[in-house]
Amino acid sequence: MTAGLVAFVRARFNEELEKARFAGNVVGSRPERFGVGPEEAAEHARFSVAAAEARMVLLDDTVVPYLGTAGPGGRNAEFQLRLLAAPYVEHRDYPHDDVSARRPGSPA
Secondary structure (H helix, E strand, O other): OHHHHHHHHHHHHHHHHHHHHHHHHHHHHOHHHHOOOHHHHHHHHHHHHHHHHHHHHHHHHHHHHHOOOOOHHHHHHHHHHHHHHHHHOOOOOOOOOHHHHHOOOOOO
């Protein structure tokens, strides 16, 4: 389950990063169409991309390395993974198991 959930979350985060880049390009190319100035459009685009990239770093650097380890570190990593996956629990590809189907974000 854990490997499947990691792959699922990573795929969603990659999608979010792609969407942020696309939206930034669209709004940045014609900011007046969206009622914002060029500087505001560029700032929002940078923020959206940075937020998406930060989620990827969080997953890859602070969660994945500790999954399956004994003790509090492993339990925290499992809990963090479920929390990161929780917003996507109704996604058609969410890899449900008995625990996550009943309590998204619950520790294993």
